[in-house]
Amino acid sequence: MDFTIEKNRFTNIAADVIVLKNEELEVHVTSLGCTIVSIFTKDKFGHKGDVVLGFDQMDTYTRQDKYLGAIVGRCAGRIKGAKFSLHDQTYTLAKNNGENTLHGGFEGFNTKVFDYEMLPNGICFHYVSKDLEEGYPGNLHVSITYILDGSKLIAQYDAVCDQDSVVNITNHTYFNLAGKGTVLNHELQVQSDEILCSDEDCCANGIPMDVSDTPFDFRIPKTIGKDIEVKHEQLIIGGGYDHFYLFNQQDKAVVLKDPSSGRILEVSTNQVGCQIYSANFLDGTLEGKKRWYFDRREALCIETQAAPNAIHTEKEPTTILKKGEPYQAITIFEFKTEKEVRS
Numbered sequence: 399m400d401f402t403i404e405k406n407r408f409t410n411i412a413a414d415v416i417v418l419k420n421e422e423l424e425v426h427v428t429s430l431g432c433t434i435v436s437i438f439t440k441d442k443f444g445h446k447g448d449v450v451l452g453f454d455q456m457d458t459y460t461r462q463d464k465y466l467g468a469i470v471g472r473c474a475g476r477i478k479g480a481k482f483s484l485h486d487q488t489y490t491l492a493k494n495n496g497e498n499t500l501h502g503g504f505e506g507f508n509t510k511v512f513d514y515e516m517l518p519n520g521i522c523f524h525y526v527s528k529d530l531e532e533g534y535p536g537n538l539h540v541s542i543t544y545i546l547d548g549s550k551l552i553a554q555y556d557a558v559c560d561q562d563s564v565v566n567i568t569n570h571t572y573f574n575l576a577g578k579g580t581v582l583n584h585e586l587q588v589q590s591d592e593i594l595c596s597d598e599d600c601c602a603n604g605i606p607m608d609v610s611d612t613p614f615d616f617r618i619p620k621t622i623g624k625d626i627e628v629k630h631e632q633l634i635i636g637g638g639y640d641h642f643y644l645f646n647q648q649d650k651a652v653v654l655k656d657p658s659s660g661r662i663l664e665v666s667t668n669q670v671g672c673q674i675y676s677a678n679f680l681d682g683t684l685e686g687k688k689r690w691y692f693d694r695r696e697a698l699c700i701e702t703q704a705a706p707n708a709i710h711t712e713k714e715p716t717t718i719l720k721k722g723e724p725y726q727a728i729t730i731f732e733f734k735t736e737k738e739v740r741s
C-alpha cells in the first residue's frame with residue numbers, strides 16, 4: 399500500500415487528508431472524525447470512480463449535520479429523551495435531534511480531530527473522549543483503524559473506558575456505486591428476517607417486525623426503489639428506509655449492487671445488525687464534490703452496529719461497555735465488479 403499525507407487540502411481546520419492506495423482501492427480519509435472523503439474503485443470496464451458522497455471543502459464538513467463519511471460515536475443512532483440511567487445515576491445527553499440525542503450529540507466523534515499513525519497497510523486514528531463529554535460517563539480511549547487488503551476496506555473500532563459507559567460506534571459513509579444520481583435502481587440484499595420498529599421520532603423502540611410480506615424484505619435482492627413508496631407505517635415514519643436490520647448472518651450480511659457500473663459492495667461484520675438509511679434527509683442543499691448537490695436518496699448508508707437506543711429497549715443493553723473491557727467492532731467493505739463475481 400502507498401500513502402500520501404495532504405496537510406493543506408482543507409484550509410479552515412487543522413485536519414489532514416490521508417490518501418491510502420493499492421492496486422484495487424484508493425481511499426481518502428481525514429483526521430476530522432476519521433471521515434472517509436472518497437473511495438475510488440473500478441467499474442466493470444476497469445474505470446476507477448468515486449463511490450461515496452463527500453465534500454471538497456472542509457468547512458462544509460464542519461457545517462453539515464448529515465455525518466457524511468464520518469465515524470459516529472460515542473453512541474450511534476438516537477437515544478430517546480437524550481438521557482439514560484446506569485447504576486442508578488441519570489446521565490443527561492445533548493438534545494441535538496428534537497428531544498433526543500443523535501450520533502453522539504452536538505460534538506460527537508465526527509467533529510473531533512484525531513491523532514493518527516500510519517500502519518504498513520492502513521492507518522490508525524486515536525482520540526480520548528473525556529469523562530462526561532457530551533454527557534457520557536468515563537474517559538474513553540478510542541482507536542479507529544482502516545486497513546486496505548486487496549479490494550477490501552477493513553474498518554475496526556476499538557475502545558476501552560475507565561468507567562462503565564455506553565458505546566456504539568459506526569461509520570456513516572453514504573455509498574453511491576454509480577457515483578451519481580439516485581440509488582433507487584441499486585439492488586440491495588440484506589440477510590435479515592427482522593427490523594426494529596421506529597417510533598414517531600425515528601427512535602428504535604426495540605419492537606421487532608418480521609420483514610415477510612413487507613417492503614422491508616431484502617432477503618432476495620431487489621432494487622431500493624421497488625417498494626420505497628409503499629404506504630407502510632414504518633416507511634412513512636422514516637421517510638424511506640431508516641431502520642435497524644437484525645442480521646441472520648454476518649458474512650456478506652449486506653450486498654449492494656449497481657447494475658449500470660457493475661460495481662458490487664459486500665459488507666461483512668462482527669456486529670448484530672445495521673441501520674439501513676436511504677438518505678431521506680438529503681435535500682439538494684449540500685454542495686458536494688464536483689458541484690454535485692446531494693439530493694434525497696442519492697446514497698445508501700450501511701451502518702453496522704449494535705441496536706440503536708438499546709440502553710432503553712434491551713433488558714441487558716448490549717451497548718453498555720464495562721469498565722476496562724475491550725470494545726471491538728469490525729466491518730469489512732469488499733468492492734467487486736459483476737465481471738469478477740461471474741468469472
Ligand code: GAL
Pocket residue numbers: 463464465475500600640641673675679701
Ligand atoms: C442516520 C439516521 C437518520 C439521520 C442520518 C443523518 O444514521 O438513521 O435518521 O439522522 O443518520 O442525517
